[in-house]
Amino acid sequence: xxxxxxxxxxxxxxxxxxxxxxxxxxxxxxxxxxxxxxxxxxxxxxxxxxxxxxxxxxxxxxxxxxxxxx
Numbered sequence: 001x002x003x004x005x006x007x008x009x010x011x012x013x014x015x016x017x018x019x020x021x022x023x024x025x026x027x028x029x030x031x032x033x034x035x036x037x038x039x040x041x042x043x044x045x046x047x048x049x050x051x052x053x054x055x056x057x058x059x060x061x062x063x064x065x066x067x068x069x070x
Contacts, residue, residue, distance in 0.1 A: 001062050003029035004036035006043060008055030016054050
């Protein structure tokens with residue numbers, strides 16, 4: 001079953017590789033993309049003026065292989 005998560009937060013720089021505090025925030029799971037997109041929009045628009053804050057939608061298939069964590 002596909003599940004969607006909104007992942008992100010504040011990062012140390014605009015390469016978005018290392019989150020401030022070491023951990024990204026995860027919101028979800030959401031059972032459909034549209035619900036995840038609504039949550040993403042809420043967080044993205046609240047932080048639109050913060051150049052080191054970023055959110056994205058991740059899709060994880062619980063019936064498939066584990067997600068890559070690179």
